[in-house]
Amino acid sequence: MAHALRDDVYRRPLATALQRLGVGPGWRCVDVGAGGGDVTVALAEIVGRDGRVYAVDSDPRARDEVASAAAAFSQVLAITQAGEDLVLPEPVDLAFCRFLLMHVLDPAVVLARMRRAVRPGGFLVAQEPITSAGRIDGVALSMPEARHPDVGAILPALVRQAGLEIIDAWAEAPAGAGPGAVSAYLGALTGVDPGDDPVVLPPLVTVVGRAPDAAASVAG
């Protein structure tokens, strides 16, 4: 349930990023920390049967969840693997993660592995929150169980340090008051019903990076 709600309220930054890149039929992608497979399915619909989407997650239960969410898409391959150990059978055009780096031990290690998975000239998109910039009735949100709840605030620098050129970066926060998708999402995430209090969910920072092309890799 929480996955569907997350997909609903945070779908705009995902759609913007994919459109901005021109992701299309035949693309090879990896969704790292795929979870229930919301992003995997969105990618599979775009890349079509000539494309490929690797859905990678360290939790073996995610493989079953993705397999059932993406049952209609033969282009999806679910793999149980930690982002820190990411190895794929082929280079990809796009390495993607959302709500992943906030949970891993060292985001820089995972980004470096994602960068290595991308073909020369290919793309990396990371979408991570600034949890403490979210508000319920003006009061800052917190997520003590996440290792890096505010990793979104330093995401552009992390992507750059991983050796990618930043093509675009922005933050977007769903907001609302009273019943609706935003309040339902918050309820599913925290177990707290905000009632009529105004809510600003954690801004999601999107960073679109491009790997150097082959010539630049050789030169640099």
Ligand SMILES: C[S@@+](CC[C@H](N)C(=O)[O-])C[C@H]1O[C@@H](n2cnc3c(N)ncnc32)[C@H](O)[C@@H]1O
């Ligand atoms: C909050 S969910 C996000 C799911 C999905 N990316 C989305 O946006 O809907 C985080 C996922 O990352 C996975 N995860 C956590 N640490 C990981 C790691 N080191 N390597 C790969 N996956 C990891 C978890 O098992 C979980 O499925």
